Amino acid sequence: MKEAGYADLEDAALLARIAGGDEQALAALYDRHAARAFSLALCILGDPETAEEVVLDVFWSIWQHAGAFAPERGRFTTWLHAMVRHRAIDALRRRRARPPQLPEPPEEEMEPAALDPSVEDLVEARELAQAVREALAALPPAQRQVLELAYFRGWTHREIAAHLGEPLGTIKSRLYLALRKVHDWLAERGMIP
Amino acid sequence: MDHEILEEELAAYALGALPPEEAAAVAAHLAGCPECRERARRYREAAAALAYAAPLRRPSPRLKARLLARARGAERRRERGLGLGIALIAAVLALILFAPSLGFRFGAPPQVVPLQGAEAAPDAEGYLILEDGQALLVTKGLAVPPEGRVYQVWFADAAGRRVSGGIFRTQPRPYGVYTVTVPLPLTAYARIGVTLEPEGGSPSPTGPQVLRGVLR
Ligand SMILES: [Zn+2]
Numbered sequence: 001m002k003e004a005g006y007a008d009l010e011d012a013a014l015l016a017r018i019a020g021g022d023e024q025a026l027a028a029l030y031d032r033h034a035a036r037a038f039s040l041a042l043c044i045l046g047d048p049e050t051a052e053e054v055v056l057d058v059f060w061s062i063w064q065h066a067g068a069f070a071p072e073r074g075r076f077t078t079w080l081h082a083m084v085r086h087r088a089i090d091a092l093r094r095r096r097a098r099p100p101q102l103p104e105p106p107e108e109e110m111e112p113a114a115l116d117p118s119v120e121d122l123v124e125a126r127e128l129a130q131a132v133r134e135a136l137a138a139l140p141p142a143q144r145q146v147l148e149l150a151y152f153r154g155w156t157h158r159e160i161a162a163h164l165g166e167p168l169g170t171i172k173s174r175l176y177l178a179l180r181k182v183h184d185w186l187a188e189r190g191m192i193p
Numbered sequence: 194m195d196h197e198i199l200e201e202e203l204a205a206y207a208l209g210a211l212p213p214e215e216a217a218a219v220a221a222h223l224a225g226c227p228e229c230r231e232r233a234r235r236y237r238e239a240a241a242a243l244a245y246a247a248p249l250r251r252p253s254p255r256l257k258a259r260l261l262a263r264a265r266g267a268e269r270r271r272e273r274g275l276g277l278g279i280a281l282i283a284a285v286l287a288l289i290l291f292a293p294s295l296g297f298r299f300g301a302p303p304q305v306v307p308l309q310g311a312e313a314a315p316d317a318e319g320y321l322i323l324e325d326g327q328a329l330l331v332t333k334g335l336a337v338p339p340e341g342r343v344y345q346v347w348f349a350d351a352a353g354r355r356v357s358g359g360i361f362r363t364q365p366r367p368y369g370v371y372t373v374t375v376p377l378p379l380t381a382y383a384r385i386g387v388t389l390e391p392e393g394g395s396p397s398p399t400g401p402q403v404l405r406g407v408l409r
Pocket of ligand 1: 222226
């Protein structure tokens with residue numbers, strides 16, 4: 001499925017080619033990152049159709065603004081996932097704006113999905129995914145819940161406190177403890193800089 | 194230095210879980226405090242890694258075909274009619290968040306000023322995205338200027354005095370994104386406009402206006 005030659009190029013090199021209008025480079029970048037981007041959008045939205053529109057929009061923006069990505073600033077995936085998350089949460093809020101009610105509680109569990117190596121072919125990505133799942137599994141459920149509400153629902157700490165009926169101060173410290181533990185877990189394993 | 198920002202606030206900030214006014218306060222502190230900036234960066238890395246907690250799923254093969262068809266221009270005409278969407282704004286905001294030349298920003302609420310096409314380009318549209326004294330101009334449907342001419346951005350105060358926000362040339366693409374020099378204090382200015390000017394720009398506007406908007 002991969003375009004010969006392009007699969008070996010780093011993200012920054014592909015982006016430089018995309019900025020020059022190279023469609024094959026866009027295809028290669030998509031092959032490498034679309035599954036992870038789609039999975040994130042799907043986890044936020046719960047609806048494959050809207051999730052695909054989000055991914056399409058984001059890759060379309062990359063096609064149009066690839067030259068604006070500065071590799072020295074950080075990993076392309078950090079940038080990509082931030083764009084996907086922004087866009088998916090936007091879509092989520094628009095959908096929720098119609099029936100004025102409190103959002104659903106998060107899905108029961110983020111089940112440790114069986115890894116399909118043919119989907120995520122980057123070894124670092126697979127290892128990072130594994131480490132993040134372990135870090136979350138190691139959190140007390142209440143801490144994990146607030147972290148998921150903030151990240152996958154895009155709620156503020158006030159919205160989380162109102163939804164759970166808990167004091168704001170409790171939610172603030174829970175969020176902090178949860179993110180801190182995830183950070184330390186990943187940093188100890190050399191998964192994040 | 195007195196770090197009035199608590200560790201808890203930095204964590205919530207990195208997750209984008211602060212209400213806009215609180216995020217703005219944190220951003221203001223970070224702008225002047227490398228120590229807290231470094232702490233916030235670490236939280237941001239951890240927050241970014243949460244994307245990998247999502248169970249891995251594959252989009253339909255049709256999606257790639259649609260993307261490539263669009264890139265080849267097959268859907269270009271339809272695309273032109275869609276207007277500047279939230280997607281583009283989100284994309285541009287993400288560029289602000291990660292663009293080194295624009296500094297470290299995460300979660301600060303930007304101000305988005307819509308711009309309308311003026312007499313010389315009635316079909317053009319745009320947005321000015323302002324964040325902490327830095328700005329990006331997003332344009333749509335603005336023609337490539339004639340040889341020897343450029344577009345110039347102007348900020349005007351209530352008395353009609355104008356300062357330049359810089360010049361740019363559009364590319365033959367439907368959208369363009371440009372950095373703008375924001376005069377300080379910005380609150381002294383009421384309106385923004387874009388005019389067509391000779392190469393190198395002018396000390397004050399001389400050419401026809403292509404975009405205009407009102408600053409709040
Ligand atoms: Zn500080």
